[in-house]
Amino acid sequence: MASSTRSLRIGVVGYGHLGQFLVEKILSEGPEVGLELAFVWNRNPDKFKGVVAEEFVLQDLSSFAERRSDVIVEVCHPHIVKEFGVRFLSKSHFMVGSPSALSDSALNQNLREAAQRYNKTLYVPSGALWGGQDIQRLSDSGALKGLFIRMSKHPSCFRLTKDVLSDWSEGEGRRVLFRGSVAELCPVAPNNVNTMAAAAVAAGALGFNGVQGEIVSDTELGDYHVVEVEVTGPDGFTVHTVRRNPAKLGAVTGSATYKSFWNSLLVCKGHGGRVYLC
Ligand SMILES: NC(=O)c1ccc[n+]([C@@H]2O[C@H](COP(=O)([O-])OP(=O)(O)OC[C@H]3O[C@@H](n4cnc5c(N)ncnc54)[C@H](O)[C@@H]3O)[C@@H](O)[C@H]2O)c1
Structure with a gap:
């Protein structure tokens, strides 16, 4: 868990509807709520041209660790959760925006074990779920x-x-x-x-x-x-x-789900080596 005197560094994986919303929010409101952008990655980096400053753009997702993120947020595709989820958890807390990936029971188990092993939290945003x-x-x-x-x-x-x-x-x-x-x-x-x-x-x-x-x-x-x-x-x-x-x-x-994702991200401050609904 990061010290309360510095901002939490957030890595955003995916730059579709949710990714764009989160990046814009972190850049505009992050300083008020103690968040800063560590990186943003998209499989097609052309999408960032003229919109996101180059210093934030990660070209190769395999080098995510160099950006020293406290929390990595996936808002991309279940494939990315499968390929990178355990690696992300070895370095950072991980908010999985595509939790349908967890229906793969082997992946589900691997992620839970990685959270425990590295003492990092696997966050699952509640999205449109009430209660x-x-x-x-x-x-x-x-x-x-x-x-x-x-x-x-x-x-x-x-x-x-x-x-x-x-x-x-x-x-x-x-x-x-x-x-x-x-x-x-x-x-x-x-x-x-x-x-x-x-x-x-x-x-x-x-x-x-x-x-x-x-x-x-x-x-x-x-x-x-x-x-x-x-x-x-x-x-x-x-x-x-x-x-x-x-x-x-x-x-x-749904539109309310964007706000819900932002509120979920604000919860991701480290809750130990486990799965946490946020
Ligand atoms: N938890 C929730 O309640 C909730 C709500 C909405 C969306 N989602 C999920 O979050 C993710 C992002 O949603 P969105 O609305 O921003 O979607 P989107 O389609 O607008 O954006 C997805 C981004 O990921 C990229 N992408 C797609 N497939 C990829 C792949 N195989 N490898 C690498 N990049 C890939 C696309 O190019 C795009 O930039 C989706 O998986 C979606 O199902 C979850």
């Missing part, structure tokens, strides 16, 4: 019996690896695309189910195979995504939340 820490507490106390998450969006907001939505038409209404365990859902919609993956991390006792999910296409949802969470505990205990997340047509990520 993640309550779910985690219930799970840790052994009282979590079931967890179900339904994500409903306009069809233009889905990025699926299976061809089950190419024939949608405006006005068709609601269509259940897939229902199953989060472990089964992550490979089908890796960019759409990060919130479910965060829930599966919170519900450690059930895990990716025990948490159930459903993705629904709904042409009525032109202005927002809907995330429903149903928690079941002992003796008839239940909680049902419905979150409406404003989102532009075609957007994978």
